[in-house]
Amino acid sequence: MSDKFIFRFVAIVTIVVVLLVVLLNRHLIPGPAIAPAFTPYLPMLNAVINGTCTVLLLVSLYFIKRGNITMHKRLNILTFCLSAVFLVSYVLFHYLMRTDTVYGDVNRDGKVLGSELTEYGSLRKVYLIILVPHIILAAGVFPLILLSFYRGLQMQVEKHRKLVRWTFPFWLFVTASGVVVYLMIRPFYHF
Template sequence: MTTATEQLHPPVLEPGDYTKYKIILGGLGVIVPVLVAILFYYKGIFQIQGADAHLRFLPALNAALNSLTAVALLVGYYFIRQQNVLAHRAAMGTAFGLGALFLVSYVAYHSQVASTHFGGTGALRAVYFLLLLTHISLAVVTVALVLFTLYFALTGQYTKHKRIARWTFPVWLYVSITGVIVYFMIAPYYPAG
Protein backbone atom coordinates (compact mmCIF):
# COMPACT_ATOMS: atom_id res chain seq x y z
CA MET A 1 0.00 0.00 0.00
CA THR A 2 1.48 3.35 -1.01
CA THR A 3 0.99 6.60 0.81
CA ALA A 4 -0.05 9.91 -0.76
CA THR A 5 3.53 11.14 -0.51
CA GLU A 6 4.81 8.05 -2.31
CA GLN A 7 2.22 8.48 -5.06
CA LEU A 8 2.90 12.19 -5.55
CA HIS A 9 6.67 11.93 -5.11
CA PRO A 10 8.01 8.60 -6.36
CA PRO A 11 11.52 7.58 -5.35
CA VAL A 12 14.44 8.96 -7.32
CA LEU A 13 16.37 5.70 -6.91
CA GLU A 14 15.31 2.11 -6.49
CA PRO A 15 16.02 0.86 -2.96
CA GLY A 16 18.04 -2.11 -4.20
CA ASP A 17 19.95 -4.27 -1.77
CA TYR A 18 19.74 -2.33 1.49
CA THR A 19 22.54 -4.39 3.08
CA LYS A 20 24.93 -3.37 0.29
CA TYR A 21 23.96 0.30 0.63
CA LYS A 22 24.19 0.12 4.41
CA ILE A 23 27.77 -1.12 4.11
CA ILE A 24 28.66 1.55 1.53
CA LEU A 25 27.01 4.41 3.42
CA GLY A 26 28.29 3.24 6.80
CA GLY A 27 31.75 2.87 5.28
CA LEU A 28 31.62 6.40 3.89
CA GLY A 29 30.35 7.62 7.25
CA VAL A 30 33.56 6.27 8.81
CA ILE A 31 36.03 6.81 5.96
CA VAL A 32 35.23 10.49 5.34
CA PRO A 33 35.89 11.62 8.95
CA VAL A 34 39.03 9.43 9.13
CA LEU A 35 40.37 10.93 5.89
CA VAL A 36 39.61 14.43 7.18
CA ALA A 37 41.49 13.63 10.39
CA ILE A 38 44.47 12.26 8.46
CA LEU A 39 44.63 15.34 6.25
CA PHE A 40 44.23 17.59 9.30
CA TYR A 41 46.85 15.96 11.51
CA TYR A 42 49.40 14.92 8.88
CA LYS A 43 49.66 18.16 6.91
CA GLY A 44 53.27 17.58 5.87
CA ILE A 45 52.38 14.54 3.76
CA PHE A 46 50.07 16.49 1.46
CA GLN A 47 51.62 19.96 1.77
CA ILE A 48 51.77 22.02 -1.42
CA GLN A 49 54.54 24.63 -1.25
CA GLY A 50 53.07 28.13 -0.91
CA ALA A 51 49.42 27.00 -0.92
CA ASP A 52 48.73 28.33 2.56
CA ALA A 53 49.07 31.95 1.43
CA HIS A 54 46.36 31.43 -1.18
CA LEU A 55 43.95 29.62 1.15
CA ARG A 56 43.71 32.05 4.07
CA PHE A 57 40.27 33.24 2.92
CA LEU A 58 38.76 29.77 3.37
CA PRO A 59 37.78 29.99 7.07
CA ALA A 60 35.48 32.92 6.26
CA LEU A 61 34.10 31.00 3.27
CA ASN A 62 33.56 27.96 5.50
CA ALA A 63 31.63 30.09 8.00
CA ALA A 64 29.49 31.42 5.15
CA LEU A 65 28.87 27.89 3.86
CA ASN A 66 27.91 26.75 7.38
CA SER A 67 25.56 29.72 7.74
CA LEU A 68 23.90 29.01 4.40
CA THR A 69 23.63 25.31 5.29
CA ALA A 70 21.83 26.21 8.53
CA VAL A 71 19.45 28.47 6.60
CA ALA A 72 18.78 25.75 4.01
CA LEU A 73 18.09 23.24 6.80
CA LEU A 74 15.62 25.59 8.48
CA VAL A 75 13.92 26.33 5.14
CA GLY A 76 13.72 22.60 4.41
CA TYR A 77 12.21 21.97 7.83
CA TYR A 78 9.67 24.73 7.27
CA PHE A 79 8.66 23.31 3.89
CA ILE A 80 8.21 19.76 5.16
CA ARG A 81 6.05 21.09 8.02
CA GLN A 82 3.94 22.74 5.30
CA GLN A 83 3.87 19.39 3.42
CA ASN A 84 5.61 20.99 0.43
CA VAL A 85 7.77 17.99 -0.45
CA LEU A 86 9.27 19.44 -3.64
CA ALA A 87 10.43 22.63 -1.90
CA HIS A 88 11.70 20.50 1.01
CA ARG A 89 13.73 18.38 -1.42
CA ALA A 90 15.19 21.48 -3.05
CA ALA A 91 16.16 23.01 0.30
CA MET A 92 17.67 19.80 1.62
CA GLY A 93 19.51 19.19 -1.66
CA THR A 94 20.90 22.70 -1.30
CA ALA A 95 21.97 21.94 2.29
CA PHE A 96 23.67 18.74 1.11
CA GLY A 97 25.48 20.55 -1.70
CA LEU A 98 26.61 23.34 0.62
CA GLY A 99 27.78 20.74 3.14
CA ALA A 100 29.80 18.97 0.44
CA LEU A 101 31.38 22.28 -0.64
CA PHE A 102 32.17 23.02 3.00
CA LEU A 103 33.87 19.65 3.41
CA VAL A 104 36.08 20.19 0.36
CA SER A 105 36.96 23.73 1.48
CA TYR A 106 37.62 22.62 5.07
CA VAL A 107 39.94 19.82 3.95
CA ALA A 108 41.77 22.11 1.50
CA TYR A 109 42.40 24.68 4.23
CA HIS A 110 43.33 22.36 7.10
CA SER A 111 45.56 20.17 4.97
CA GLN A 112 47.67 23.17 3.92
CA VAL A 113 47.54 25.83 6.65
CA ALA A 114 48.99 25.59 10.15
CA SER A 115 46.39 25.39 12.90
CA THR A 116 45.37 28.59 14.64
CA HIS A 117 45.15 28.43 18.42
CA PHE A 118 42.44 30.14 20.42
CA GLY A 119 43.90 32.98 22.49
CA GLY A 120 40.99 33.70 24.79
CA THR A 121 41.18 33.12 28.52
CA GLY A 122 38.95 32.27 31.45
CA ALA A 123 35.31 31.36 30.96
CA LEU A 124 35.45 32.32 27.27
CA ARG A 125 38.17 29.73 26.72
CA ALA A 126 36.05 27.05 28.41
CA VAL A 127 33.02 27.98 26.28
CA TYR A 128 35.14 27.91 23.11
CA PHE A 129 36.54 24.44 23.80
CA LEU A 130 33.14 23.09 24.87
CA LEU A 131 31.62 24.32 21.60
CA LEU A 132 34.59 23.05 19.59
CA LEU A 133 34.51 19.61 21.23
CA THR A 134 30.77 19.13 20.72
CA HIS A 135 30.99 20.58 17.19
CA ILE A 136 33.76 18.19 16.11
CA SER A 137 32.23 15.14 17.84
CA LEU A 138 28.84 15.68 16.26
CA ALA A 139 30.35 16.59 12.87
CA VAL A 140 31.86 13.10 12.73
CA VAL A 141 28.43 11.54 13.32
CA THR A 142 26.69 13.93 10.93
CA VAL A 143 28.33 12.45 7.83
CA ALA A 144 26.70 9.04 8.30
CA LEU A 145 23.39 10.52 9.48
CA VAL A 146 23.14 12.75 6.40
CA LEU A 147 24.06 9.96 4.00
CA PHE A 148 21.48 7.55 5.42
CA THR A 149 18.79 10.24 5.60
CA LEU A 150 19.45 11.15 1.97
CA TYR A 151 19.46 7.49 0.90
CA PHE A 152 16.08 6.82 2.51
CA ALA A 153 14.61 9.94 0.89
CA LEU A 154 15.96 9.15 -2.58
CA THR A 155 14.74 5.56 -2.44
CA GLY A 156 11.27 6.50 -1.26
CA GLN A 157 11.63 4.86 2.14
CA TYR A 158 9.85 7.79 3.75
CA THR A 159 9.06 6.14 7.08
CA LYS A 160 12.75 5.37 7.63
CA HIS A 161 13.67 8.80 6.27
CA LYS A 162 11.42 10.56 8.78
CA ARG A 163 12.69 8.40 11.64
CA ILE A 164 16.37 9.18 11.02
CA ALA A 165 15.72 12.81 9.97
CA ARG A 166 14.43 13.48 13.49
CA TRP A 167 18.02 12.93 14.63
CA THR A 168 19.86 14.23 11.58
CA PHE A 169 18.17 17.62 11.44
CA PRO A 170 19.00 18.89 14.96
CA VAL A 171 22.52 17.41 14.92
CA TRP A 172 23.32 18.85 11.48
CA LEU A 173 21.82 22.22 12.42
CA TYR A 174 23.84 22.30 15.65
CA VAL A 175 27.05 21.46 13.78
CA SER A 176 26.37 24.18 11.19
CA ILE A 177 25.58 26.86 13.76
CA THR A 178 28.42 26.00 16.14
CA GLY A 179 30.81 26.00 13.17
CA VAL A 180 29.95 29.65 12.60
CA ILE A 181 30.23 30.51 16.30
CA VAL A 182 33.62 28.78 16.57
CA TYR A 183 34.82 30.69 13.50
CA PHE A 184 33.86 34.06 14.99
CA MET A 185 35.47 33.14 18.31
CA ILE A 186 38.80 32.17 16.73
CA ALA A 187 38.82 34.70 13.85
CA PRO A 188 40.74 37.38 15.84
CA TYR A 189 43.62 34.90 16.26
CA TYR A 190 44.11 34.03 12.59
CA PRO A 191 47.42 35.34 11.25
CA ALA A 192 47.15 38.56 9.24
CA GLY A 193 47.42 38.34 5.48
Protein backbone atom coordinates in the same frame (compact mmCIF):
# COMPACT_ATOMS: atom_id res chain seq x y z
CA MET B 1 20.36 -1.23 -4.35
CA SER B 2 20.04 -3.25 -1.21
CA ASP B 3 20.14 -1.77 2.29
CA LYS B 4 23.23 -3.86 2.97
CA PHE B 5 25.08 -2.21 0.07
CA ILE B 6 23.97 1.30 1.15
CA PHE B 7 25.07 0.71 4.77
CA ARG B 8 28.46 -0.58 3.63
CA PHE B 9 28.89 2.32 1.22
CA VAL B 10 27.99 4.87 3.90
CA ALA B 11 30.31 3.17 6.41
CA ILE B 12 33.24 3.17 3.98
CA VAL B 13 32.72 6.81 2.95
CA THR B 14 32.39 7.85 6.61
CA ILE B 15 35.56 6.03 7.65
CA VAL B 16 37.54 7.46 4.73
CA VAL B 17 36.35 11.04 5.39
CA VAL B 18 36.91 10.89 9.17
CA LEU B 19 40.33 9.28 8.70
CA LEU B 20 41.30 11.93 6.13
CA VAL B 21 40.24 14.76 8.44
CA VAL B 22 42.13 13.25 11.40
CA LEU B 23 45.28 12.74 9.33
CA LEU B 24 45.10 16.30 8.01
CA ASN B 25 44.52 17.80 11.45
CA ARG B 26 47.49 15.84 12.81
CA HIS B 27 49.59 17.03 9.83
CA LEU B 28 50.30 13.43 8.80
CA ILE B 29 49.54 14.16 5.15
CA PRO B 30 52.15 16.52 3.74
CA GLY B 31 50.84 19.60 2.00
CA PRO B 32 52.59 22.18 -0.14
CA ALA B 33 55.42 24.25 1.33
CA ILE B 34 53.59 27.47 0.44
CA ALA B 35 49.82 27.71 0.54
CA PRO B 36 48.07 29.35 -2.44
CA ALA B 37 46.87 32.94 -1.97
CA PHE B 38 43.20 31.89 -1.67
CA THR B 39 43.81 29.59 1.31
CA PRO B 40 43.18 32.16 4.09
CA TYR B 41 39.69 32.79 2.68
CA LEU B 42 38.56 29.18 3.02
CA PRO B 43 37.55 29.36 6.71
CA MET B 44 35.30 32.35 5.97
CA LEU B 45 33.84 30.50 2.98
CA ASN B 46 33.19 27.53 5.26
CA ALA B 47 31.43 29.74 7.80
CA VAL B 48 29.26 31.26 5.08
CA ILE B 49 28.40 27.80 3.77
CA ASN B 50 27.58 26.61 7.31
CA GLY B 51 25.40 29.65 7.95
CA THR B 52 23.60 29.14 4.64
CA CYS B 53 23.04 25.46 5.45
CA THR B 54 21.61 26.41 8.85
CA VAL B 55 19.05 28.69 7.19
CA LEU B 56 18.28 26.14 4.46
CA LEU B 57 17.68 23.39 7.02
CA LEU B 58 15.23 25.60 8.93
CA VAL B 59 13.42 26.66 5.74
CA SER B 60 13.30 23.00 4.65
CA LEU B 61 11.67 22.11 7.99
CA TYR B 62 9.15 24.91 7.44
CA PHE B 63 8.16 23.51 4.04
CA ILE B 64 7.87 19.89 5.14
CA LYS B 65 5.70 20.92 8.11
CA ARG B 66 3.36 22.49 5.55
CA GLY B 67 3.38 19.41 3.32
CA ASN B 68 5.41 20.94 0.49
CA ILE B 69 7.55 17.90 -0.30
CA THR B 70 8.92 19.36 -3.55
CA MET B 71 10.41 22.46 -1.88
CA HIS B 72 11.61 20.35 1.06
CA LYS B 73 13.42 18.01 -1.31
CA ARG B 74 14.93 20.84 -3.39
CA LEU B 75 16.20 22.65 -0.31
CA ASN B 76 17.69 19.47 1.12
CA ILE B 77 19.44 18.68 -2.16
CA LEU B 78 20.88 22.21 -2.16
CA THR B 79 21.90 21.87 1.51
CA PHE B 80 23.51 18.49 0.81
CA CYS B 81 25.45 19.92 -2.16
CA LEU B 82 26.60 22.92 -0.13
CA SER B 83 27.68 20.61 2.67
CA ALA B 84 29.71 18.62 0.14
CA VAL B 85 31.36 21.87 -1.03
CA PHE B 86 32.04 22.68 2.64
CA LEU B 87 33.69 19.30 3.17
CA VAL B 88 35.93 19.74 0.11
CA SER B 89 36.84 23.28 1.21
CA TYR B 90 37.53 22.14 4.80
CA VAL B 91 39.76 19.29 3.65
CA LEU B 92 41.52 21.56 1.15
CA PHE B 93 42.19 24.19 3.82
CA HIS B 94 43.70 21.67 6.21
CA TYR B 95 45.79 20.19 3.40
CA LEU B 96 47.10 23.57 2.26
CA MET B 97 47.49 25.33 5.63
CA ARG B 98 50.08 23.59 7.74
CA THR B 99 49.77 25.69 10.90
CA ASP B 100 47.39 25.28 13.80
CA THR B 101 45.29 28.10 15.19
CA VAL B 102 44.87 28.08 18.96
CA TYR B 103 42.14 30.00 20.74
CA GLY B 104 43.75 32.61 22.96
CA ASP B 105 46.94 32.49 20.91
CA VAL B 106 50.30 31.35 22.25
CA ASN B 107 53.23 33.19 23.77
CA ARG B 108 56.85 32.89 22.60
CA ASP B 109 57.34 29.77 24.71
CA GLY B 110 54.39 28.07 22.99
CA LYS B 111 52.18 28.31 26.08
CA VAL B 112 48.50 28.80 25.30
CA LEU B 113 47.59 32.22 26.65
CA GLY B 114 43.89 31.39 26.72
CA SER B 115 44.50 28.71 29.31
CA GLU B 116 45.54 31.34 31.84
CA LEU B 117 43.09 33.63 33.56
CA THR B 118 43.62 36.32 30.94
CA GLU B 119 41.01 38.16 28.96
CA TYR B 120 40.63 34.99 26.87
CA GLY B 121 40.62 32.40 29.66
CA SER B 122 36.86 32.30 30.27
CA LEU B 123 36.01 32.63 26.60
CA ARG B 124 38.40 29.79 25.78
CA LYS B 125 36.31 27.52 28.00
CA VAL B 126 33.13 28.61 26.19
CA TYR B 127 34.89 28.06 22.85
CA LEU B 128 35.89 24.53 23.83
CA ILE B 129 32.40 23.77 25.17
CA ILE B 130 31.07 24.63 21.69
CA LEU B 131 33.97 23.13 19.69
CA VAL B 132 34.09 19.67 21.27
CA PRO B 133 30.45 18.69 20.61
CA HIS B 134 30.71 20.37 17.19
CA ILE B 135 33.58 18.05 16.23
CA ILE B 136 32.02 14.92 17.72
CA LEU B 137 28.60 15.56 16.18
CA ALA B 138 30.11 16.53 12.81
CA ALA B 139 31.70 13.08 12.60
CA GLY B 140 28.63 11.33 14.01
CA VAL B 141 26.02 13.05 11.88
CA PHE B 142 27.87 12.44 8.61
CA PRO B 143 26.57 8.88 8.08
CA LEU B 144 23.11 9.94 9.28
CA ILE B 145 23.02 12.69 6.64
CA LEU B 146 24.02 10.25 3.91
CA LEU B 147 21.40 7.70 4.98
CA SER B 148 18.67 10.32 5.47
CA PHE B 149 19.43 11.82 2.08
CA TYR B 150 19.28 8.40 0.42
CA ARG B 151 16.02 7.45 2.15
CA GLY B 152 14.47 10.78 1.20
CA LEU B 153 15.48 10.51 -2.45
CA GLN B 154 14.09 6.98 -2.57
CA MET B 155 10.83 8.27 -1.03
CA GLN B 156 11.19 5.78 1.82
CA VAL B 157 9.23 8.22 3.94
CA GLU B 158 8.94 6.28 7.20
CA LYS B 159 12.61 5.28 7.26
CA HIS B 160 13.54 8.86 6.31
CA ARG B 161 11.43 10.29 9.17
CA LYS B 162 12.96 7.94 11.74
CA LEU B 163 16.47 8.95 10.71
CA VAL B 164 15.73 12.65 10.41
CA ARG B 165 14.53 12.82 14.02
CA TRP B 166 18.20 12.43 14.93
CA THR B 167 19.86 13.81 11.81
CA PHE B 168 18.09 17.18 11.71
CA PRO B 169 18.93 18.50 15.21
CA PHE B 170 22.51 17.24 15.03
CA TRP B 171 23.09 18.63 11.53
CA LEU B 172 21.51 21.94 12.54
CA PHE B 173 23.75 22.14 15.61
CA VAL B 174 26.86 21.34 13.55
CA THR B 175 26.13 23.99 10.92
CA ALA B 176 25.18 26.68 13.44
CA SER B 177 28.03 25.93 15.83
CA GLY B 178 30.44 25.93 12.88
CA VAL B 179 29.66 29.61 12.37
CA VAL B 180 30.12 30.34 16.08
CA VAL B 181 33.43 28.44 16.16
CA TYR B 182 34.67 30.44 13.17
CA LEU B 183 33.64 33.77 14.69
CA MET B 184 35.38 32.89 17.96
CA ILE B 185 38.65 31.61 16.46
CA ARG B 186 38.91 34.20 13.67
CA PRO B 187 40.81 36.81 15.74
CA PHE B 188 43.60 34.28 16.30
CA TYR B 189 44.32 33.45 12.66
CA HIS B 190 47.84 34.47 11.65
CA PHE B 191 47.78 34.09 7.90
